[in-house]
Amino acid sequence: MRTNITLQVLRYLPEDGGEPAFQDYEVPLRAD
Numbered sequence: 001m002r003t004n005i006t007l008q009v010l011r012y013l014p015e016d017g018g019e020p021a022f023q024d025y026e027v028p029l030r031a032d
Contacts, residue, residue, distance in 0.1 A: 003029045 007025040 003031065005029055 005027045007027055009023050009025060010020055011023050012020045
């Protein structure tokens with residue numbers, strides 16, 4: 001059984017003008 005979980009990570013990068021941005025990570029989980 002495979003399940004994908006999408007994580008929304010809030011990234012705050014001061015070197016990019018100080019604008020917080022959401023970055024999506026899709027994490028595949030494997031449950032045997």
